[in-house]
Amino acid sequence: MKTQVKALVVGGGAVGTSIAYHLARAGWSDVMLIERDELTAGSTWHAAGLLPLFNMSYATTHIHKYSVDFYKTLEDETGLNAGFYVVGNLRMAQTKERMDEYMLYASTAETCGVPYEWMTPAQIKDRWPLVRTEDLEGAIYHPTDGYINPADVTMAMAKGARQRGVAIERKWQADGFEWKGDHWDVTLTKMVERGGNLVPGDEQVTVSAEHVVTASGNHAQRTARMLGIKMPAIPVEHQYIVTEPDPALVDWRKAGNPEHPVLRDADAKWYVREERGGWILGPYERNAPARFEYSVPDSFRADLFPLDLERIEEEYMSMIHRIPSSETVGLKDDYNGPICYTPDGNPLVGPAPGLRNMWLAEGFSFGITAAGGTGYYLAQLMVEGEAEIDMASLDPKRYSSNWMTTEFAARKNEECYEHVYILHHPDEEREACRPLRTAPAYDRQKARGAQFGFVNGWERPNYFGPLDAPDSFDHDARSFRRGGWWQHAVDEAKAIREGVGLIDATAFSKHVVKGPGATAFLDWFTCNKLPKVGRINLTYALTSNGTTRTEYTIVRRAENEYYCVSAGAWTEYDADFLRKAAEDKMEEFGYIEIQDVTTQWGVFAIAGPKSRDVLAEVIKDAEPETALSNKRFPWLSARDIELGMCPVRAIRVAYTGELGWELHHPIEMQNYLFDLLEQAGEKHGMKLVGARAQNWLRQEKSYRAFGNELGRDATPLEADLPRFVDLSKEFHGKAKLEETGIRSKCCTLLIDGPADADPWGREALYTPDGTRVGRLTSGGYSVAFEKSIGMGYVKPELAVEGTKLKVKMQDKLWDATVTCDSPYDPKNETIRKDG
Structure with a gap:
């Protein structure tokens, strides 16, 4: 066995072998993979081997598509048949709402180049007469996928890896990881058979690895404990049954007819495929329990749990129907075996929080489908520094160790399993483990009709519904079109445009950066000029490839003290990047202190033409009549003020594009401040406003959002933000940013869409002649223009005001026009309004 390697992959299932293969293919010749048992001994061996391309995530769709394409090439390379049966995938719909879901997905599929076809019930029946269709609305059909033999594809990837120089060692367990400053020392123990169990033997070796990748599957919790981190990868029971041969199916095949596609009745919550003249039924039923919350017993190897037929009776009967x-x-x-899940169903792929050169590939509920693409894109991250697609939505740090627990992960993973076939509304909010993180004003806002969204564990108001609505109103309001919440969001958006609104933005991530090296560090770390003391600037931290890693609003509080505000969904993601960068530069720039103060400061954003009037009612100042004027409190500045008895760090900025302030306050005083502002705002008609209206308003101003327009697959110049990039200074990622140029460009579009729907930000864009030229990254409704609005990326030559395009919605093309940047108040006259 080698004792020194460039990369060590821990785990010999489909995911681990793919990663080892792709690292070698990417040029790393010194790679070793270890497996504690035999290759495929984990969830891989009992996986059904389906390859569903259907996924609402842009990144995950790319991963799945790569896998399907890649698996078809393995036999030519390795000589091993991967057992890929390209029979297609038929996803049926019993309701019009399910077809709406498929139409939204289909537009995303187009942006990733995934082929699909629509089928009517009659077409289904004509092609596959064994399927009952009279109660169907239709189906979406993927002709290029099907199913694969999990063991065969794993062995083919393993052979391909060996052919490229990868060493694969079986019966070795990782029992310890120690970072030595420039490499990991990994303690490996030889596993031995005793009484049918696999247990640690006496032989141990230490392997030095510059990089380590964990793909430990069901053993993820053990891995996390050894690394001293938390991750919400916990298995859930998944059962499927195989029937005896079906005479009707046998006769169908004997007559020379082709194999049925993989059949999915999403409304009945199951998949079915042929298996040796019979059928495999795989249900996603209610009450499937999480298992191995802490560890996998040594006695559990390629084992299964007892079948619970009563739990899947409803799904079994619906298959018969x-x-x-x-x-x-x-x-x-x-x-009935364990399949690892995460709370949102996406795997954990990327750097481990707080650790160097430690990479996670855990939590794969669709591991066979994702294995090929995960290996490809993770290898890009490791070898080249970034992948060609934005992998942030899969980053392990989206679940912060500050609040995520084993109990949370287990219960949310059970919910995620149950929701595999439940309608995936774009405005969906799932209920398990909520509320968990609540700001002090949560109960007050709930009493006023707040319907909450889940952001990094926080409860954040999405909108405010009727006061007499039951708690289920939000669920009833969801839709693929304009849901029951839509009019409430319209009223809230109008309140900010015409009067005044109050938004709870407490979930914002907040970090203090200070110390002798803070200024030099942040000047290098971000691409814009640093603000002067008492002023603010919008800026970006870039990846090594020059793309956007994080967006910050930076408030300079002193010569070497900065208050950095970033997206609420990404607190640990931002903190990890910030801390590691500061550690790397401490010797060069001097001492830098990083403090995560997210939970210390609440935030209310007050905005609208009357926002100054509301604040003037409660501000305590020697000259209250001028305290909020442009002279004393100009746009893009920050001041410490007093509102009643509450000290406030006020920032003159508004994500809605109206006159407004962010009011950062000690979180223990939040209820006092809420009551004070509510009382002062009553005579001015102040309305409580949620995140959905705010999202619409920021698009009217062409304000880019991190995770939508801003990400690791586009530079700030491609996002059309040159005013926030200071090319006269040196900063991290500058050379790559300039080298990349403009591959595509962000723009804002006004859309003449259907009367009952708006885009969600997942739709494909076309020229009038039907050529696909880009995609939306955000979408919604504009109260200023009374039509749909969206933002997205197109070819640079098309990102010009007046360009006529088409957007795909509900399987139709609708007229869209590229508008100017900031179509609402393009000169920023409203936001600069004096008092």
Whole structure:
């Protein structure tokens, strides 16, 4: 066995072997993979091997598509048949709302180059007469995917890895990780058979690895404990059954007919495929329990749990309804095994929080589908510094160790399993483990009709519904079109444009950067000029490839003290990047102190033409009549003020593009401040406003959002933000930013869409002649223009005001026009309004 390698991959399932293969293919010749048992001994061996391309995530869709394409090439390279049966995938719909879901997905699929076809019930019946169709609305059909043999594809990738120089060692368990400053020392223990169990033996070795990747599957919690981190990768039971041969199916195939596609009745919560003349049924039922919350017993190897047929009775009966010939067929085999999940269903792929050169690839609920693409894109992250797609949505740090617990992960993973086939509304909010993180004013806002969204564990108002609505109103209001919440958001947006609104922005991430080296560090770390003391600036921290890693509003409080505000969903993601960068530069720039103060400061954003009037009611100042004037408190400045008895760090900025302030306050005083502002705002008609209206308003101002327009697949110049990039100074990522140029460009579009729907930010963009030229990254409704609005990326030559385009919504093309940057108040006259 090697004792010194460039990269060590821990885990020999489909994901681990793919990572080892792709690292070698990317040029790392010294790679080793270890597996504690045999290759495929984890969840890989009992996986059903389906390859569903259907996914609402842009990044995950790319990953799945790569896998499907890649697996088809393995036999030519390795000589091993990966067992890929390209039979297609038929996803059926019993309701019009389900077809709406498919149409929204289809537009995302187009942006990733995934082929699909629409089928009517009659077409389904004509092609596959064994399927009952009279109660269907239709289906979406993927002709290029199907299913694969998980063991065969894993072995093919393993052989391809070996051919490229990867060493694969079986029966070795990782028992310890120690960072030595420039490499990891990994303690490996030889596993031995004792009484049918696999247990640690006496032989140990230490392997030095510059990089380590963990793909430990069901053993993720053990891995996390050894690394001293938390991750919400916990298995959930998944069972499927195999029937005896179905005579009708056998006759169908004997007649020379092709194999059925993988059948998915999403409304019935199951998939079915052919298996040796019979059927495999895989349900996603309620009450499937999480397992191995802390560790996998040594006695559990390639084992299964007892089948719980009562739990899947409803799904089994619905299969008989959909395929009537299966009613008299007996059961042949059953499987109930652990499949790892995460709370949102996306795997954890990327750098481990707080650690150097430690990479996670854990929590794969669709591991066979994702394995190929994960290896490809993770290898890009490790070898080149960034992947060609933005992988932030899969980053392990989206679940912060500050609040995420084992209990949370287990319960949310059970919910995620149950929701595999539940309608994935773009405005969906799931209920398990909530509320968890609440700002003090949560109860007050709930009493005023707040319907909350989940952001990094926080409860944040999405909108304010009717006071007499039951708690289920938000669920009832969801839709793929304009849901029941839409009019409430319209009223809230109008309140800010015409009067005044108050937004709870407490979830913002907040960091203090200070110390002798703070100024030199932040000047290098971000691409814009640093503000003067008492002023603020919008700026970006870039990746090594010159793309956008983090957006900051920086408030300079003293010569070497800065208050940095960033997106609420990404607190640990931002903190980890900030701390590691500061550590790297401490010797060069001097001492730098980083403090995460997110939970110390609440934030209310007050905005609208009357916002100054409301604040004037409660501000305590020697000259209250001028305290908020442009002369004393200009746009893009920050001041410490007193509102009643509450000390406030006030920032003259508004994400809505109206006159307004962010009011950062000690979080323990939040209820006092809320009551004070509410009382002062009553005579001015102040309205409580949620995140959905704010999202619409910021698009009217062309304000880019991190995770939408801003990400690791586009530079700030491609986001069309040259005013926030100071090319006269040196900063991290500058050379790559200049080298990249403008591959595509961000623009804002006004859309003449359907009367009952707006874009969600996942839609494909076309020229009038039907050529696909880009995609939306945000979407919504504009109260200023009374039509749909969106932001997105197109070819640079098309990102010009007046360009006519088309946007794909509900499987139709609708007229869209590229508008000027900041179509609402392009000269910023409203936001600069004096008092």
